[in-house]
Amino acid sequence: MTALPFPSDFLFGAATSAYQIEGGHDADGKGPSVWDRFARRTGRVHRAHTGDVACDTYNDFQTDVEIMRRLGLGAYRFSVSWSRVLPSGRGAVNPAGLDYYDRLVDALLDANIAPFVTLFHWDMPQALQDEMGGFAGRDSAALFADYAEVVARRLGDRVGHWITLNEPWVYATLGHLRGLHAPGRHNPWAFLRVVHHQLLGHGLAVERLLAHSAAAQVGLSLNLSPIYPVTDSEGDRAAARLADQAVNRLFLDPLFRGRYPEPLWSRLRLFRPRIAPGDMVTIGAPLDFVGVNYYTRSRVRRAWYVPFLGLWPEGLPVLTGHAPPPPDGPEGGPRYSGMGWEVYPAGLFELLWRLKTEYGNPPVYVTENGAAYPDTLTADGRVHDDARRDYLEQHLNIVAAAVKGGAAVRGYFVWSLLDNFEWTYGYDKRFGLVYVDFETQRRVIKDSGLWYGEFIRPTWGTRGVVSTSNG
Secondary structure, eight states: OOOOOOOTTOEEEEEOOHHHHOOOTTGGGOOOBHHHHHTTSTTSSGGGOOSSSTTOTTTOOHHHHHHHHHHTOSEEEEEOOHHHHSTTSSSSOOHHHHHHHHHHHHHHHHTTOEEEEEEESSOOBHHHHHHHOGGGSTHHHHHHHHHHHHHHHHHTTTOOEEEEEEOHHHHHHHHHTSOSSTTOOOOHHHHHHHHHHHHHHHHHHHHHHHHHSTTOEEEEEEEOOOEEESSSSHHHHHHHHHHHIIIIIHHHHHHHHSSOOTTHHHHTTTTOOOOOTTHHHHHTOOOSEEEEEOOOOEEEEEOTTSTTTOEEEESOHHHHSSOOOOSSSOTTSTTBOTTSOBOOTHHHHHHHHHHHHHSOOOOEEEEEOOOOOOOOOOTTSOOOOHHHHHHHHHHHHHHHHHHHTTOOEEEEEEEOSBOOOOGGGTTSOOOOSEEEETTTTEEEEOHHHHHHHHHTGGGOTTSOOOOOOOO
16 A cells, blocks of 8 residues: 655544443433433434444443554544533533543543544533523523633643534534424524524633643634535526535634625524624634535525525535435445435545635644445454445545645544444444444444554554454
């Protein structure tokens, strides 16, 4: 295998999130989150699956740290459960919750794996949801900063990279406008309040994090997608421009330009939240990096009947909440993942180049990239997931090309380290480098995981040599 020309300090890692892997949903004083409640609502999640047990990493993260060490990962992105640390979202700290993350960070550092800590990956404490509508309430921004400080006081002496928010667009849109994710609301006023208050919470948290982790780098992860019109008609092209504002620029512009994008913001005037003096300055606090989560591109068409946007997206699950049937290939075929999402590596280059040319070339980590496929454990005790390996190789080539062209990409994280609870798909969709038998919690490194370990081998330095055995 020929290594691509990545810089010697380029980080290769994998990512997870708390609700999707930890389990221990009510263990040792943890409070419920909106996903704990939402997953119990009839018809919301595939086969009524929940994250109650998931990958059971609350009881055993050591097994997975050892797998990461064997593969030679340089970094691991995980999230902290807000309600595990602060069961009510505020006030009394749960010592057992903080102890868990303290032990995890130490184990990662002992394995020479850099922790990338995400503070919010959609699991809002249910107590704050009941009290103020979660991020729909303005006070939530300050409470999020308080929570960030609690975690930073404990972990800040060892954590070098903090991610405040994961995919705030998805949490706002699927959770509060379309009702497909927790907390399951259908409210355009709540949607835009959640957009603004997440960003405000991010800005307020930056100062707190740096106060207790002075040498750390702080950023956030955005789901970004290149937007294409379905046809070349002026209506579809106008819809694509507006969709780009609604998905990409709705967060990039406040963070980098200090304003929400026009004309989208004018179209949304009936639904806009209160923006207090100084809010945009707080939101625009300098970022040390931006995380890019990329899976596929989106196509949009003009549709007069869609409220306040005048557009309707096709082809991108983060826009639609579901994927349309692939037009010219089966799910899991060469052009489509097991989610029915188009495999389109060129879109990642477009995004990285756009950040370089339009937003000042900030340092970037690709904080999520991966694909679900219908993996099976074969008689030889292996998972032969050639399609995932090809997907990763194609996208890593794209990242290498962007770096060669001058894009300031610093690292790449596969989604995901483990097969896990995939939100409304439950355990039906597998994204992991590692196969998980959810009945026994047995782990098997898939062929793609072994390939990834070999791919990053030139960067290992003194970390050791990966074993190709799954024993």
